[in-house]
Amino acid sequence: MRPLLTDFRATRPRHEVSQVRLLAWLVDAHVEAETARAELDGAARAAFASRMAAAVKHCACPPAQIGTRGVVIGDIGAADWDANLIYDLRRHPHGQGSGARTRLFAEEVDAYFTTAYADDPVAPHDLIHVTCTGYISPSGAQKLVSRRGWGGSTRVTHAYQMGCYAALPAVRIAAGFRASASQLEHQADIVHTELCSLHLDPTDHRIEQLVVQSLFADGLIRYSMVNDDGRSGLRLLALHERILHDSSHAMAWMVADWGMQMVLGRDVPERVASSLRAFVIELFQRAGLPIERLADSMLAVHPGGPRILDRVRDVLELDEGQLRTSREVLFDHGNMSSATLPHIWMRLVDDARVPRGTLIPSLAFGPGLTVCGGLFEKT
């Protein structure tokens, strides 16, 4: 029996903030940070605020593309700078250091694992924890297993630092565990905790950073890989991935002093798009399916931003409707890094308009540049 992804359960982060408010807050945060850092007087502050508002208006992802974003901390979207946990920008223009951000990540993720698994009577055989936004061991996954006394039956694996595409390596790891498992009824849970909102640096005013800060949000979701026993879910037909030649500098993600830092080249959508047609042909070949089936597929494409969806649509000659779900998830949540693709999968499974038997080609991108793909069938 083939592996099946099923039982998707997302948790909304505590705070949900409209993109309109978030973009206004972004301007305020940069102004507050620059005022503190450079000790601006009133006039200089006003001039800087006006420049920053223009820059954000010019380059940020607009509210027509992202409606709301979820964030775990009240700092984001609020204006009481001195009360903030991470972004107390008057005292710390960059925000708090990496240690404080990691500790907050640990608290939030522990709380999430506790509630997300509160009603699970049976332990999974494997628990794969996916994140690129907080590194601390024992992890929330390890603590859950220790607390629940599951240590004898559940193995924890960290699939960390693989960026926005990490759902697909996680599925690949889970499929491998299943293939080499001794149990007939193997269950591997995959849990994403992406707290992107912990990694802003409001002293970095570069356009590239404003783009990033206008896109990312927090995402918490779990799902399981089980035997395909007729349940509702996504049957795994094929996986494929490729690191593009000489594209290492186009995107980066690293631990820095004030949380993690991103590099995002303007040409990422172009570089990805140029290789995509051949990539998707190979993905279908691996599943033994003709590429013509792409035409009646529903796609799950990681919406890094609106532009990447446009480029994927054009280069694969898709109808806008085939990307509908990907755009909706971007609109309702923003870019939740690796948690985004699973949110799209969940919606496609739940969507009565998407009939059983529909093929779901799934694509995600990240540092490398790495292009990851999976081909699924809705059951």
Place this chain on the structure above:
Amino acid sequence: MRPLLTDFRATRPRHEVSQVRLLAWLVDAHVEAETARAELDGAARAAFASRMAAAVKHCACPPAQIGTRGVVIGDIGAADWDANLIYDLRRHPHGQGSGARTRLFAEEVDAYFTTAYADDPVAPHDLIHVTCTGYISPSGAQKLVSRRGWGGSTRVTHAYQMGCYAALPAVRIAAGFRASASQLEHQADIVHTELCSLHLDPTDHRIEQLVVQSLFADGLIRYSMVNDDGRSGLRLLALHERILHDSSHAMAWMVADWGMQMVLGRDVPERVASSLRAFVIELFQRAGLPIERLADSMLAVHPGGPRILDRVRDVLELDEGQLRTSREVLFDHGNMSSATLPHIWMRLVDDARVPRGTLIPSLAFGPGLTVCGGLFEKT
């Protein structure tokens, strides 16, 4: 055919420093950091130096247990504080921030991957990069694949933030990839780059930190998982792991402001030891072998420090000779985090005194507390 670990190739870090010199340097580093931080005068500095020397003498791993440690940067062991890359302690008493340490990690790891793979004409199907001491994407593994044009044939997986035991999850991941691979002749390479020396904070004078700083070293090693075709190596018979109940607080490892921070409880060897006998019995059962075979095995035990080896020896009723290789690797290298167990494996494979057919029970420990085990047979 069973999976075989083979072709172990370790690279010595650029600098090799005797433990005698390293411990003297450790005292000097803490004195220099405290002098800068607290603006000590000559008398206060002398008093602090004498206290610190006594503390290090009391708690550090002695030169009888660790002879030398390898480190990638010249800072360690040298006394020209102003010339140091990370530990320029007069200007930065904690050493440089996490960003600088990550960038240096990237440089060293890129250089290592380039030379370690300079003579490989054929790309592995999977490249699993293991580390808990530097998080940056694209990683050295991704950059190698991109540079060599291996992107169409080699998949990169990051097995990060799993601490000292990570070689065994990496072997588990590789075995899964092999079990689900379409290729008949699947090759998964596992590469460890542990640069522990980048994560000292000489302003933290707690005994626990002095213990840690007296143990850890840098380790660089690669090996492959292939089909067991009669080559010399370690045939995988069984894997087992367990997260101990209510032991989450005993050990921790997290991203902080000045590199990564460790928590190491005094009772870790006791906690691990108490569960170990049952654990090893289950490991042998999983391989279908009687526990009596333990008596004529050679063990590969992660030498977190000398005490854990003593406890393992006592609780498993081993001869000192069965732990010989583990102690030798500790003596020659120090604790290289996840790279340590592979160094022991390499030595056991190369050691003509260890006959083919010898069982190699392998044990490693880390945050969770997680106890990991593998049972191998030398071929």
